Amino acid sequence: MNEAFVEINNVRTKVVTWGRWIEESAGSTNKIIILIPGNPGITNFYQKFAKTLYERSEIPVWCVGHAGHNFSDKSVTFPKFDDNKHLYGLSGQVEHKLEFFNKYVPENAQVYLIGHSIGAYMCLEILENISIKNKVENAYLLFPTIEYMAESENGKFLIKFVLPYIRFILILAWLINLLPSCLATILIYIYMFIADVPREHLNSIKELIQPGILKRVFFLSREEMDDVNQRNNKSIIANVNKLKFYYSKIDRWAPESYYNNLKQEIPNVNAELSKINHSFVLHYSTDVATIVADWISH
Template sequence: MHEAFLNLNGVRTKVSTWGRWVEESSEEQDDIVLIITGNPGINGFYNNFAKTIHEKLGYPVWCLGHAGHDLPRESIILPKFKEHQELYGLKEQVQHKADFLEKYIPEKAKIHLVGHSMGSYMILELLDHPALRDKVVDVYLLFPAIEYMAETNNGKFLTNFIKPIVPIIVFLSWIFTFLPNMVQNSLIYAYTTFIMKIHAKEHLTNIKNLIKPGVLRRVFFLAFEDIDHIRERNNEVIKKNVKKIKIYYGRTDGWTPPIFCDRIKRDIPDVDVEITDYHHSFVLSSSMEVGDKVSTWIKEKK
């Protein structure tokens, strides 16, 4: 795995790769798997998922999170949230991905796009981008937050109960950063084990990276923009690319419930849709299983 912070749309952003690094040139017509994360867009949560796909296929796998969600080392300063909110909203995060495509997608590449949650929305927004238009082989939208997020159970909960107390949550995260490392680890372990009912030991560092005031501000800001602005599904783009797209819904998903699966099958009968028992936050508990699924789909498309 290779990781580095690249300047994308004015924000130094972590890019993680397995196989060829994004700045390495290639004369081959490479197959490249590009993963666009959900929110929070912390690449580390996707390491096992991306590694599984790389090992199964042998293709370069590139993972791109969101501007301001992975903090670089102290020598690199990000634009401050209060002064540059315009860099961290939904529209700007889409432009952030477009900047990556323009700079780093090779001319001869064959691209396999994988989007998780709101990353799926971004992919639909970008499918007609000149850097992708003729290069996309297939598209996999996992637990896709591509319509009416405000209608979902999680969207209502976030808006009605979490939004009013975001300043308190951010303040508590600031206090958390001062706790001894052993106390931080114990609190995270207790929360993930007894509240979330998962064993997220391998994500301890990723969760700590999330529980930082600056990161949480950007994560919440993007989440509320998603809820406000992701409304009607982009049927035009889906229909135009329907032979390339596979959509994966969850039976118990609080963000993309089964009714959304039913709606898209009604509206676009020839779209390839599947429903699963895996959870929306599969990266915490089923990374390798879903990675194996995606690898199998890509092989079958070939």
């Protein structure tokens, strides 16, 4: 595994790779798997998934964090939030992924693109770029939040019970970060137990509750509620032979009804239902990685 912060769309961005690094020559294969996370776009959440996918497929995996979502130390600074909100919103994150492709993905690359949750939305947007479309062999959209997010069960909860209290949540995160490390860790473990988050994600949660990171995560969430409405059928139809959609019967962000609507409106789309939770990286990283690796190999 290799990881570093590189500049993409004027934001220092965390990229983690298994196999070749983004600036290494292709070697014996021009195949690459590129993973675009959901929100939060913290790469640590996807380590087990990406590592398993690399081991199963034997293809280099590149995980690109979202702009402003990964904390390192004081040596890595981001453009100030209040003056640069356009870099951290939904359209900014799409531009961010476009620049990553243009800057780091070779012209002759054969890309297998994976988007989780809002990452699936970003995949559909960047596939409208002809140069990227030509590089992408297949795109796998996992638990895709690509339409009417605010009308989903979780979307309604977020709008009513979370977004109005962002200021309070940020103050609470700031206070937790002021505590002695051992006490803060105990409180985080209590939260993780209540929320059923495995202990292996402790560092990911610590990263998430940095106030600056959390502010950018919530900003993206608010724009998702406002802007993810009508499905991008234009991109889906234009790329239908490349796309695979993976929904869940128990998903409260992208419910089964959205899957049914997609199948009805675009009958030839490749889509299937599972019973795996939307936040698969918490409990089912190995299972989903194995499924995706099998899709790629066939």
